[in-house]
Amino acid sequence: MDLNDIYTEVIVEHSRSVKNKRVIENPDLVLEGINPSCGDEIKIAVKISNGIIQDAAFTGSGCAISLASASIMTDMMHGKTLKEAQELISIFLGMIKREITDDALLEILGEAIVLKNISNMPARVKCAVLAWHTLQEAIRQEIE
Numbered sequence: 001m002d003l004n005d006i007y008t009e010v011i012v013e014h015s016r017s018v019k020n021k022r023v024i025e026n027p028d029l030v031l032e033g034i035n036p037s038c039g040d041e042i043k044i045a046v047k048i049s050n051g052i053i054q055d056a057a058f059t060g061s062g063c064a065i066s067l068a069s070a071s072i073m074t075d076m077m078h079g080k081t082l083k084e085a086q087e088l089i090s091i092f093l094g095m096i097k098r099e100i101t102d103d104a105l106l107e108i109l110g111e112a113i114v115l116k117n118i119s120n121m122p123a124r125v126k127c128a129v130l131a132w133h134t135l136q137e138a139i140r141q142e143i144e
């Protein structure tokens, strides 16, 4: 089994049993992201306390890649400050755009590294970045 197979397996596993797919009552941040080219519609909700993300979850529907990506992202955001969240998002987007290729730098992404090979499939890139772009925009609106 090569690395690509393992990555695919993690994506399939996440899309079958997504984490954090639920409603958050009274979220501090909430924003819906839509990817019309595939039909993915994912709403990200975040609970913040003392500047730290206490809870992150999503609702909506989408393809396996968009759901796996939202599952992995919301999992990763627990306990992060908004600034840390922004950094993680920009590293993730940099990885997908192949602007960041240094594995040592990408290590911080943990499980999200499994989505790296999506950059080889241009049609699926929007699916992979949807949740991340949506949270990035929600944080930007909150900070400005």
Ligand SMILES: [Zn+2]
Pocket: 035, 038, 039, 040, 062, 063, 064, 065, 066, 126, 127
């Ligand atoms: Zn999709």
